[in-house]
Amino acid sequence: MNMLTTNPPAARLTAAETALVEAFSAQIGELPGNGAVIGTRDRLLDDLKKSGLPTRRIEAWHYTDLKNLLRAIPEAQATAATEAVAPLVDGATVLSVLQGVADSRAAVDGVDIASLKDRLVDGTAAAGLTALDKDDAIGRINGSFVRDGYVLNFPAQAEIAAPIELQARHAGGQIHTRFPVSFGEGSKATVIERHQAVTEDAALVSSISDIVLEEGAEITWIILQQQGLADTHLGQIRVKLGKDAKLRLFVINAGGKLVRQELRIEVVGEGAELTLRGVNLLGGESHTDVTLVLGHNVPHTNSTETFRNVVFDRASGVFQGMIRVAPDAQKTDAKMACNTLLLSDEADFAAKPELEIFADDVICGHGATVTDISKTHLFYLMARGVPENKARAMLVNAFVAEIVEELEEEKLVEALEDIVSAWLEKHA
Amino acid sequence: MLEIRNLHARIAEDGTEIIRGLNLTVRAGEVAAIMGPNGSGKSTLSYILSGRDDYEVTEGEILLNGESILELNPAERASKGIFLAFQYPVEIPGVATMQFLKVAMNEQRKARGEEELTTPDFIRRVKEAAAKLQIDQAMLRRPLNVGFSGGEKKRAEILQMALLEPSLCVLDETDSGLDIDALKIVADGVNALKSPDRATIVITHYQRLLDYIIPDTVHVLYKGQIIRSGDKALAHELEANGYADIIGQAA
Numbered sequence: 001m002n003m004l005t006t007n008p009p010a011a012r013l014t015a016a017e018t019a020l021v022e023a024f025s026a027q028i029g030e031l032p033g034n035g036a037v038i039g040t041r042d043r044l045l046d047d048l049k050k051s052g053l054p055t056r057r058i059e060a061w062h063y064t065d066l067k068n069l070l071r072a073i074p075e076a077q078a079t080a081a082t083e084a085v086a087p088l089v090d091g092a093t094v095l096s097v098l099q100g101v102a103d104s105r106a107a108v109d110g111v112d113i114a115s116l117k118d119r120l121v122d123g124t125a126a127a128g129l130t131a132l133d134k135d136d137a138i139g140r141i142n143g144s145f146v147r148d149g150y151v152l153n154f155p156a157q158a159e160i161a162a163p164i165e166l167q168a169r170h171a172g173g174q175i176h177t178r179f180p181v182s183f184g185e186g187s188k189a190t191v192i193e194r195h196q197a198v199t200e201d202a203a204l205v206s207s208i209s210d211i212v213l214e215e216g217a218e219i220t221w222i223i224l225q226q227q228g229l230a231d232t233h234l235g236q237i238r239v240k241l242g243k244d245a246k247l248r249l250f251v252i253n254a255g256g257k258l259v260r261q262e263l264r265i266e267v268v269g270e271g272a273e274l275t276l277r278g279v280n281l282l283g284g285e286s287h288t289d290v291t292l293v294l295g296h297n298v299p300h301t302n303s304t305e306t307f308r309n310v311v312f313d314r315a316s317g318v319f320q321g322m323i324r325v326a327p328d329a330q331k332t333d334a335k336m337a338c339n340t341l342l343l344s345d346e347a348d349f350a351a352k353p354e355l356e357i358f359a360d361d362v363i364c365g366h367g368a369t370v371t372d373i374s375k376t377h378l379f380y381l382m383a384r385g386v387p388e389n390k391a392r393a394m395l396v397n398a399f400v401a402e403i404v405e406e407l408e409e410e411k412l413v414e415a416l417e418d419i420v421s422a423w424l425e426k427h428a
Numbered sequence: 429m430l431e432i433r434n435l436h437a438r439i440a441e442d443g444t445e446i447i448r449g450l451n452l453t454v455r456a457g458e459v460a461a462i463m464g465p466n467g468s469g470k471s472t473l474s475y476i477l478s479g480r481d482d483y484e485v486t487e488g489e490i491l492l493n494g495e496s497i498l499e500l501n502p503a504e505r506a507s508k509g510i511f512l513a514f515q516y517p518v519e520i521p522g523v524a525t526m527q528f529l530k531v532a533m534n535e536q537r538k539a540r541g542e543e544e545l546t547t548p549d550f551i552r553r554v555k556e557a558a559a560k561l562q563i564d565q566a567m568l569r570r571p572l573n574v575g576f577s578g579g580e581k582k583r584a585e586i587l588q589m590a591l592l593e594p595s596l597c598v599l600d601e602t603d604s605g606l607d608i609d610a611l612k613i614v615a616d617g618v619n620a621l622k623s624p625d626r627a628t629i630v631i632t633h634y635q636r637l638l639d640y641i642i643p644d645t646v647h648v649l650y651k652g653q654i655i656r657s658g659d660k661a662l663a664h665e666l667e668a669n670g671y672a673d674i675i676g677q678a679a
Binding site: 376380382386390394395398399400402405 | 482503514521528531532
């Protein structure tokens, strides 16, 4: 009896779970952090060990059974060589994270930049290493293993014209990065968070961006995920939107084998405005899950969410979009749409929009469509002499371009459209 | 130029026969008007000529310059010189008008084994043709047909026609939804393209358009057949007496 209670059946771990626990043991004394950080890491890993990776029985993970899908953890590749590349947009400042190490000494006038590693060592980053709830596997994994990243502070009224690119590149292995960023009152900036595989060697990547917009900040944040065909990418962005703050958040998935992108957004200041746009380019045998949890917590806030998904081959995609409107969040205006082009009989996409509305004077709507290319559009282009394959490519491109063009900054739109076209040329 | 022999065609989905033994010859340089009451098969004929796969040809032949086009897809027909000006041009968000024009012109050139246009040459051609049709640059910067008024859409169709230089132009109810000024601009555009080696088929419900685009021949389509052919006087007769007389004579 005693033997059974000290070794309960729940302790049976999958190969991947065992590998995570062993990787953690192997890195004891090596992962950066003071006593408080070490204590937090231990607790988060312990929670992960107890609950295991989430399965489909956990509602938030119903369409992405991580326990089942994450079969193995690649060996750590601390010495793999990568180097920084030119930024997505000319003139941007690159803060590179190579093989999980923030190595850049670039400075941006008017912005405090520190490496997360330093903040772990001095313990100031300890309080941020949290899991958002009991099902937050990404929070647990990242909090346990995170080694580096950048901590950025934009002082009040800072207006940073050139985009800042957080450029995370790897050549396989285990990569855990984190970017706590605060945007002071009235600050303006564009940040591009770019995740890229350099080789086809498998990687497990977790990355959390934890961003706060103070009153009146106007920020564009772009997440561009271009992992390799064998990579697992567990991404999370945590957002707090203060009074009259405006955030344009663009998420583009164009890579990876197993991808989960969590968008955890809390609107906490009146007059705040969120523009969320997403593009998912899915092909091969990949599985990509974008899960949004958006809380409108105060009166008079707006949000629009539009996702465009293009699914080829045997790829599968998931969009879960939960909008919660708190009881006193009157005059909330939220509109969510998820449109999918299914371009193969073996591809699939699951869309699950959810509204939880506790206020009575709000405008909230959602819509989801799944279609093939419009025959009328295809005929029109072909009737002008455009051959079928080219006409199809133009229409798929157009479906995505409509969203990308909303960014308006010409250089950014062009750079992202080039990425979309290049991806489509490879997959169509 | 175009010869249609004993054409029978039906809607692919439900098998409804729309074209029932149609014969028509249009010579190079000719402007042929096809008139007929609603439901006679006018628009269907235009779609069949351009190769829309919602319709199946079950019998007969369509020859363009002596060659059958029935096995060709719409893009191949376009590069052989068939152009359909749509009754309802579709809006395609996300496709830039200029990009579309360039791809269409160059794909047709490629299919015919011609050199692709250089960008400056392309832009010059578009500017010249657009000016003649009073299409401003702002319109060309918009996505294809998106937010265009009815008249703007029709002018954009004629712009495409001018740029693609087809040998057979098919205008499907090009006058519908146009006020008199827009109608004149469109008709001038069509007339400017008249040439001895180009034929035009004008499909219309009303005689009005034919005051501006003068036809050489007029054909009355009813229940999927040409029931009467004549010259432009026939159009006036229809305008004065309606279709009932002619249908009565044919029956």
